[in-house]
Amino acid sequence: MAIKDKGTEQLIKDTAKRIFFAEGKLHSTTQDIANAAGVSRTLLHYYFRSKDQLINIVFKDAMDELGSRLDNVMDADRPFKEKMENLIDVFVTEAMAFPYQETFLITEINSANSVIYNEYKTAKLKSFLKQIESEMVAGNIETMNPIHFMMNLFSLMAYPLVMSPLYKQFFKLSDKAFKNLIIERKKLICKMIFK
Amino acid sequence: MAIKDKGTEQLIKDTAKRIFFAEGKLHSTTQDIANAAGVSRTLLHYYFRSKDQLINIVFKDAMDELGSRLDNVMDADRPFKEKMENLIDVFVTEAMAFPYQETFLITEINSANSVIYNEYKTAKLKSFLKQIESEMVAGNIETMNPIHFMMNLFSLMAYPLVMSPLYKQFFKLSDKAFKNLIIERKKLICKMIFK
DNA sequence: ATAATGTTTTACAAAAATGTCAAACATTAA
DNA sequence: TTAATGTTTGACATTTTTGTAAAACATTAT
Numbered sequence: 001m002a003i004k005d006k007g008t009e010q011l012i013k014d015t016a017k018r019i020f021f022a023e024g025k026l027h028s029t030t031q032d033i034a035n036a037a038g039v040s041r042t043l044l045h046y047y048f049r050s051k052d053q054l055i056n057i058v059f060k061d062a063m064d065e066l067g068s069r070l071d072n073v074m075d076a077d078r079p080f081k082e083k084m085e086n087l088i089d090v091f092v093t094e095a096m097a098f099p100y101q102e103t104f105l106i107t108e109i110n111s112a113n114s115v116i117y118n119e120y121k122t123a124k125l126k127s128f129l130k131q132i133e134s135e136m137v138a139g140n141i142e143t144m145n146p147i148h149f150m151m152n153l154f155s156l157m158a159y160p161l162v163m164s165p166l167y168k169q170f171f172k173l174s175d176k177a178f179k180n181l182i183i184e185r186k187k188l189i190c191k192m193i194f195k
Numbered sequence: 196m197a198i199k200d201k202g203t204e205q206l207i208k209d210t211a212k213r214i215f216f217a218e219g220k221l222h223s224t225t226q227d228i229a230n231a232a233g234v235s236r237t238l239l240h241y242y243f244r245s246k247d248q249l250i251n252i253v254f255k256d257a258m259d260e261l262g263s264r265l266d267n268v269m270d271a272d273r274p275f276k277e278k279m280e281n282l283i284d285v286f287v288t289e290a291m292a293f294p295y296q297e298t299f300l301i302t303e304i305n306s307a308n309s310v311i312y313n314e315y316k317t318a319k320l321k322s323f324l325k326q327i328e329s330e331m332v333a334g335n336i337e338t339m340n341p342i343h344f345m346m347n348l349f350s351l352m353a354y355p356l357v358m359s360p361l362y363k364q365f366f367k368l369s370d371k372a373f374k375n376l377i378i379e380r381k382k383l384i385c386k387m388i389f390k
Numbered sequence: 391a392t393a394a395t396g397t398t399t400t401a402c403a404a405a406a407a408t409g410t411c412a413a414a415c416a417t418t419a420a
Numbered sequence: 421t422t423a424a425t426g427t428t429t430g431a432c433a434t435t436t437t438t439g440t441a442a443a444a445c446a447t448t449a450t
Binding site: 029030042045049 | 439
């Protein structure tokens with residue numbers, strides 16, 4: 001009942017997101033979600049009509065959230081390097097809380113018979129790619145296809161968190177030690193992508 | 196019937212791996228797998244007794260495969276940089292064919308009540324981390340915790356392929372264009388991890 | 391107070407996924 | 421050939437998961 005009273009609907013959604021994005025339990029049933037939320041499973045149907053609907057809403061939310069997170073940082077009217085530092089901080093912090101958000105999206109896309117997911121606004125992306133190119137011309141970052149630059153950036157931020165269960169055991173790291181490594185990475189990534 | 200006659204058991208396993216690792220359809224049912232293999236679903240029980248058993252075997256195979264792939268490259272008695280070039284080539288090529296292998300592993304680990312997965316041989320890892328440190332001392336690569344070095348390396352190789360459905364649409368890339376980018380990355384990654 | 395509306399639960403129904411069994415079929419060995 | 425063994429399938433049973441309906445409960449407005 002604790003968090004419950006911001007509304008049951010929101011509670012169910014948040015619980016589903018926690019299970020999928022934070023815990024990475026992609027095979028969870030409606031019963032699992034209801035239990036974790038401490039409500040009856042029927043409520044899930046009352047508010048979302050079907051499991052598919054709930055998944056669709058969670059999916060859409062995640063896509064939108066991903067999009068607007070990118071927007072916020074790319075928009076900001078600040079020097080490029082500062083923007084990148086900010087992006088890395090925001091993104092890694094979010095990824096620490098919800099490491100499997102993108103994994104969930106990809107799995108849904110791959111599993112779906114036909115998913116409709118949003119087109120991303122081209123203008124904003126193009127302008128951002130241009131900025132990256134300018135930085136290359138200015139000699140601040142290595143010259144390459146700016147798409148590579150973006151893929152490198154996201155890879156370095158996201159992948160270690162996705163892999164954390166394997167990395168923790170492979171490198172014999174405690175939760176705490178692993179968390180510290182990830183925090184270290186914020187600066188490390190910055191060093192890596194700038195000359 | 197085409198690939199069928201290296202034995203039905205192998206066919207089923209290979210089909211399961213294709214569906215999970217190549218297509219990323221992590222929610223597939225036994226029926227899905229049987230259909231894709233062109234056999235009756237009962238055969239899957241005849242050879243593997245239960246879905247869980249099949250999953251366990253596929254899981255174990257994937258873990259072993261991952262382990263021995265690492266071994267092969269780390270063992271090789273060659274100069275460090277050459278070893279890394281080889282590792283990147285082997286790993287990226289494999290990841291192009293089976294981009295979701297690690298995602299599958301992680302999802303299984305997270306979903307399982309209690310998974311037993313192999314301890315990795317410590318000796319080999321330690322010696323490899325030492326080699327990385329030597330390269331840092333020699334000034335060939337940037338100084339950092341060698342675990343970061345390894346995480347960087349795997350991130351840069353694996354993550355873009357995991358994300359390909361999103362990247363293709365975000366960057367408006369055809370399958371072919373995307374594939375070319377990935378091949379480009381082999382050299383790019385090498386440049387990034389060496390000074 | 392009570393009607394109207396919204397929320398939650400219980401009990402049940404339906405569908406989907408997994409598992410079993412026995413019979414049909416194929417292959418090999420005696 | 422035919423018994424023995426291994427493979428495959430179809431029909432059925434069980435379990436798991438999802439979905440529905442009606443009643444109980446709560447809240448709000450009149």
